[in-house]
Amino acid sequence: MVGRFADRIAHARFALNGKTYALSANDPPHHLHGGFRGFDKAVWQARPIEGRAGGPAIGLQYLSRDGEEGYPGNLTVTVVYALSSGNALSVEYTAVTDRDTVVNLTQHTYFNLSGAGSGDVLDHEIAINADRFAPSTAR
Secondary structure (H helix, E strand, O other), X not given: OEOOEOOEEHHHEEEEOOEEEEOOOOEOOEEXXXXXXXXXXXXXXXEEEEXXXXXXXXXXXXXXXXXXXXXXXXXXXXXXXXXXXXXOEEEEEEEEEOOOOOOEOXXXXXXXXXXXXXXXXXXXXXXXXXXXXXXXXXX
16 A cells, blocks of 8 residues: 555645645655655554445544644545455555545555466556546656
8 A cells, every 4th residue: 555645745744724734854855755654554453344346444543643654634544455356456444534635545566467476567558447547747
């Protein structure tokens, strides 16, 4: 998981509702993928989920507390990984906060779909069906 905010936040600060928030500059002078202790370094609570997408599923949950890496508000994030009976993997994100904040969740997972020890992940192609995406600027 990447978060609280995937990608870079320029100069490790953002303005929201007339207030400027300073974030950790873990990619000087910018803030990258949630900071020094982004969601990839957090311990998540895991639980199996039955009856999702016709196959096995697991739910992960994490509470990012107000002020963590400089972000405002408590943010409860839930991620569900599900495998359908047709071997399609789905990932569903939910985030609930008690205060206005910024959030941009994603993951940086790489799968070698050719099988163990064969092929190269760089030869794979992926299609992502998304209603929206966050554009990025050059570093």
